[in-house]
Amino acid sequence: DTGVSQNPRHKITKRGQNVTFRCDPISEHNRLYWYRQTLGQGPEFLTYFQNEAQLEKSRLLSDRFSAERPKGSFSTLEIQRTEQGDSAMYLCASRDDGYTGELFFGEGSRLTVL
Amino acid sequence: SQQGEEDPQALSIQEGENATMNCSYKTSINNLQWYRQNSGRGLVHLILIRSNEREKHSGRLRVTLDTSKKSSSLLITASRAADTASYFCATAPSGGGNKLTFGTGTQLKVEL
Numbered sequence: 001d002t003g004v005s006q007n008p009r010h011k012i013t014k015r016g017q018n019v020t021f022r023c024d025p026i027s028e029h030n031r032l033y034w035y036r037q038t039l040g041q042g043p044e045f046l047t048y049f050q051n052e053a054q055l056e057k058s059r060l061l062s063d064r065f066s067a068e069r070p071k072g073s074f075s076t077l078e079i080q081r082t083e084q085g086d087s088a089m090y091l092c093a094s095r096d097d098g099y100t101g102e103l104f105f106g107e108g109s110r111l112t113v114l
Numbered sequence: 115s116q117q118g119e120e121d122p123q124a125l126s127i128q129e130g131e132n133a134t135m136n137c138s139y140k141t142s143i144n145n146l147q148w149y150r151q152n153s154g155r156g157l158v159h160l161i162l163i164r165s166n167e168r169e170k171h172s173g174r175l176r177v178t179l180d181t182s183k184k185s186s187s188l189l190i191t192a193s194r195a196a197d198t199a200s201y202f203c204a205t206a207p208s209g210g211g212n213k214l215t216f217g218t219g220t221q222l223k224v225e226l
Contacts, residue, residue: 103214
């Protein structure tokens with residue numbers, strides 16, 4: 001069990017550029033979540049996958065955001081035409097199919113938009 | 115959006131003292147969880163308490179839940195400098211919804 005892995009850990013980009021983050025969950029976990037966290041705040045839910053199906057999306061996830069989980073393994077979160085307000089930590093978490101399960105988080109990908 | 119509020123927002127204590135953090139939430143829950151986050155790192159699960167439980171212990175942690183008041187508290191006994199971190203409560207909705215909704219967090223500093 002290598003834990004949840006996120007790449008890159010840090011990304012600095014200019015406004016208007018596209019960025020993509022990758023998350024590799026714990027291998028036996030079917031459920032995968034993306035959260036966004038800004039400084040001094042708790043994580044805010046963005047989207048949820050069960051296997052390859054994206055089952056829930058937050059209203060926070062504008063048209064510029066897209067997430068995928070092909071084959072139910074790793075997931076990617078892409079932000080198009082980045083804005084300064086997108087600067088945040090993007091956290092990925094996974095869990096098993098237990099009805100009440102703890103989330104296992106990765107170390108996060110910190111995005112800075114200049 | 116955040117499910118609820120935690121207080122205090124920040125807490126500074128001396129090593130060896132106890133630290134108590136409170137969490138209030140808004141909707142019916144299946145369970146409530148507490149997580150810890152060191153600066154710039156991911157969150158680590160600490161403890162889970164189900165809606166039909168009132169108190170739970172794990173090592174130096176004690177969690178209480180009052181569903182009538184929609185509130186929970188986390189007590190860390192005999193704190194250590196290594197306990198310095200942010201602590202978040204998170205609620206799982208009743209009815210088996212899929213996402214955890216996190217509070218705003220308490221920043222704990224334990225000084226030597």
